[in-house]
Amino acid sequence: AQKVTQAQTEISVVEKEDVTLDCVYETRDTTYYLFWYKQPPSGELVFLIRRNSFDEQNEISGRYSWNFQKSTSSFNFTITASQVVDSAVYFCALSEAPGAQKLVFGQGTRLTINP
Amino acid sequence: GAGVSQSPSNKVTEKGKDVELRCDPISGHTALYWYRQRLGQGLEFLIYFQGNSAPDKSGLPSDRFSAERTGESVSTLTIQRTQQEDSAVYLCASSLIGVAISSYNEQFFGPGTRLTVL
Numbered sequence: 001a002q003k004v005t006q007a008q009t010e011i012s013v014v015e016k017e018d019v020t021l022d023c024v025y026e027t028r029d030t031t032y033y034l035f036w037y038k039q040p041p042s043g044e045l046v047f048l049i050r051r052n053s054f055d056e057q058n059e060i061s062g063r064y065s066w067n068f069q070k071s072t073s074s075f076n077f078t079i080t081a082s083q084v085v086d087s088a089v090y091f092c093a094l095s096e097a098p099g100a101q102k103l104v105f106g107q108g109t110r111l112t113i114n115p
Numbered sequence: 116g117a118g119v120s121q122s123p124s125n126k127v128t129e130k131g132k133d134v135e136l137r138c139d140p141i142s143g144h145t146a147l148y149w150y151r152q153r154l155g156q157g158l159e160f161l162i163y164f165q166g167n168s169a170p171d172k173s174g175l176p177s178d179r180f181s182a183e184r185t186g187e188s189v190s191t192l193t194i195q196r197t198q199q200e201d202s203a204v205y206l207c208a209s210s211l212i213g214v215a216i217s218s219y220n221e222q223f224f225g226p227g228t229r230l231t232v233l
Contacts, residue, residue, distance in 0.1 A: 047223070
């Protein structure tokens with residue numbers, strides 16, 4: 001069975017600090033996808049990134065970066081120089097390869113950036 | 116273009132009543148998903164429609180829950196004899212479908228329907 005664990009329930013940092021959100025996953029599939037979504041106070045889910053299991057390259061997008069390590073089944077998300085607008089709940093999710101694309105979500109990490 | 120829309124945005128009902136939640140996917144999206152998000156929790160998969168294939172109902176929590184989809188358009192999620200534990204935000208998502216690993220298409224989520232069962 002697939003499972004996603006986000007051990008950090010809540011994180012609170014001061015603006016401009018760097019922060020890393022952890023995500024550990026379990027799957028028996030050799031082909032799968034990993035995702036990060038942001039859910040701001042408005043409630044709508046915002047897609048941030050998708051990685052497939054064959055691509056372990058880390059990715060950077062502006063202040064956001066992602067570290068995918070198959071050896072530890074982790075897909076961590078780092079925000080550099082955090083801003084108040086980054087305050088949201090962040091979800092990590094897992095999906096099998098095409099054909100069964102339902103997402104399995106972690107419980108989410110509530111990130112609060114204090115001015 | 117228009118995103119995924121859901122109605123109503125909020126629904127308050129009494130225990131034991133039936134409710135219907137509606138989802139309008141993005142035009143052209145062949146796949147449609149329903150998820151449930153309880154307060155402070157992650158999203159739980161409920162049901163998945165893909166074209167004319169039989170839906171994947173593996174996430175429906177009980178036989179009080181059912182969903183229909185007309186072709187590749189609107190979907191309705193029905194909860195019969197609602198219970199207080201059904202109180203949650205119900206989210207709908209839609210996506211295109213690809214069969215190659217490189218062609219995975221992300222799910223676009225609607226704003227959700229907040230259901231409160233008194």
